[in-house]
Amino acid sequence: xxxxxxxxxxxxxxxxxxxxxxxxxxxxxxxxxxxxxxxxxxxxxxxxxxxxxxxxxxxxxxxxxx
Amino acid sequence: xxxxxxxxxxxxxxxxxxxxxxxxxxxxxxxxxxxxxxxxxxxxxxxxxxxxxxxxxxxxxxxxxxxxxxxxxxxxxxxxxxxxxxxxxxxxxxxxxxxxxxxxxxxxxxxxxxxxxxxxxxxxxxxxxxxxxxxxxxxxxxxxxxxxxxxxxxxxxxxxxxxxxxxxxxxxxxxxxxxxxxxxxxxxxxxxxxxxxxxxxxxxxxxxxxxxxxxxxxxxxxxxxxxxxxxxxxxxxxxxxxxxxxxxxxxxxxxxxxxxxxxxxxxxxxxxxxxxxxxxxxxxxxxxxxxxxxxxxxxxxxxxxxxxxxxxxxxxxxxxxxxxxxxxxxxxxxxxxx
Numbered sequence: 001x002x003x004x005x006x007x008x009x010x011x012x013x014x015x016x017x018x019x020x021x022x023x024x025x026x027x028x029x030x031x032x033x034x035x036x037x038x039x040x041x042x043x044x045x046x047x048x049x050x051x052x053x054x055x056x057x058x059x060x061x062x063x064x065x066x
Numbered sequence: 067x068x069x070x071x072x073x074x075x076x077x078x079x080x081x082x083x084x085x086x087x088x089x090x091x092x093x094x095x096x097x098x099x100x101x102x103x104x105x106x107x108x109x110x111x112x113x114x115x116x117x118x119x120x121x122x123x124x125x126x127x128x129x130x131x132x133x134x135x136x137x138x139x140x141x142x143x144x145x146x147x148x149x150x151x152x153x154x155x156x157x158x159x160x161x162x163x164x165x166x167x168x169x170x171x172x173x174x175x176x177x178x179x180x181x182x183x184x185x186x187x188x189x190x191x192x193x194x195x196x197x198x199x200x201x202x203x204x205x206x207x208x209x210x211x212x213x214x215x216x217x218x219x220x221x222x223x224x225x226x227x228x229x230x231x232x233x234x235x236x237x238x239x240x241x242x243x244x245x246x247x248x249x250x251x252x253x254x255x256x257x258x259x260x261x262x263x264x265x266x267x268x269x270x271x272x273x274x275x276x277x278x279x280x281x282x283x284x285x286x287x288x289x290x291x292x293x294x295x296x297x298x299x300x301x302x303x304x305x306x307x308x309x310x311x312x313x314x315x316x317x318x319x320x321x322x323x324x325x326x327x328x329x330x331x332x333x334x335x336x337x338x339x340x341x342x343x344x345x346x347x348x349x350x351x352x353x354x355x356x357x358x359x360x361x362x363x364x365x366x367x368x369x370x371x372x373x374x375x376x377x378x379x380x381x382x383x384x385x386x387x388x389x390x391x392x393x394x395x396x397x398x399x400x401x402x403x404x
Contacts, residue, residue, distance in 0.1 A: 055313030
């Protein structure tokens with residue numbers, strides 16, 4: 001997990017964890033405030049705070065293929 | 067914080083001792099030993115839990131008017147050890163043992179996610195979301211303030227006791243808990259803002275006298291796990307379970323405050339936890355707990371114990387608050403006039 005560059009961790013049955021040097025841009029091209037150094041991006045599509053994860057994947061039984 | 071009120075002979079003897087200079091220590095061990103021997107259930111024993119809470123606070127922010135040197139006084143350490151032995155024994159008695167996974171990162175994470183899965187039963191967060199009135203919201207914050215005003219502190223004790231993947235994971239979580247370098251974003255500070263938004267006193271320890279023994283036990287359990295290197299597996303398991311049962315309930319808590327007309331200054335704390343803890347739970351399960359077990363597989367039982375203890379004790383805290391509210395009572399020892 002070298003932090004100099006950005007890294008994306010695929011959490012089994014869960015979100016994508018972003019670390020390091022990254023920028024999140026909205027559909028309008030404007031940067032979205034990440035609020036923290038490491039963020040979790042929604043992968044199940046059910047989060048109420050997209051693009052971020054809110055843990056809803058656990059309640060919906062979301063499964064990732066590996 | 068100021069010294070709380072004594073709740074029985076043991077805390078009375080201890081608090082009298084603490085009001086003296088530590089150079090003139092004179093026994094209160096006898097009263098404590100008697101109280102420990104006579105306690106029906108140390109988890110709900112007001113006298114012992116408030117005594118233990120004060121003994122631990124000497125290691126955090128100290129107590130007004132109590133000499134700092136008491137922190138490492140052998141007599142106080144002996145008293146603390148007496149209460150801790152009974153407390154830990156009782157925890158090991160009441161906390162269910164989850165099934166043991168293989169000692170791999172993936173299996174440990176999967177086991178923790180399974181252990182912490184929402185069972186869908188009655189819950190404090192659902193009650194807060196749908197029904198709690200403003201005075202109950204205030205009570206909820208008072209109950210939570212005992213820990214939340216020092217949020218993340220008990221787990222920070224574990225940092226120098228870990229290595230490698232687990233240590234990096236714990237620091238990654240704790241740094242975010244402490245606001246990532248911005249004191250205004252520190253979770254304890256955001257919680258204090260929420261308290262002020264409901265007209266509550268946000269000074270550290272202001273409501274210790276109001277909360278029942280089991281709420282103090284919940285905080286004391288973290289200090290017990292955090293302060294003993296021997297129990298580093300338990301504090302790691304505790305943090306993992308805490309983070310893994312946070313995002314969804316915090317969304318519901320926030321909804322309860324919104325339903326009662328409170329704005330973002332008050333709900334920020336809960337909204338922040340929805341987002342932050344969805345990150346933290348992944349790190350805690352996979353890299354903190356999983357990483358620790360890969361490095362020190364012999365700690366597996368302690369990690370599971372810490373996680374299960376968090377769920378069990380905080381479950382009892384929540385059940386008792388719900389039981390009081392659903393019968394039209396207060397969950398506090400004394401009504402707070404705000």
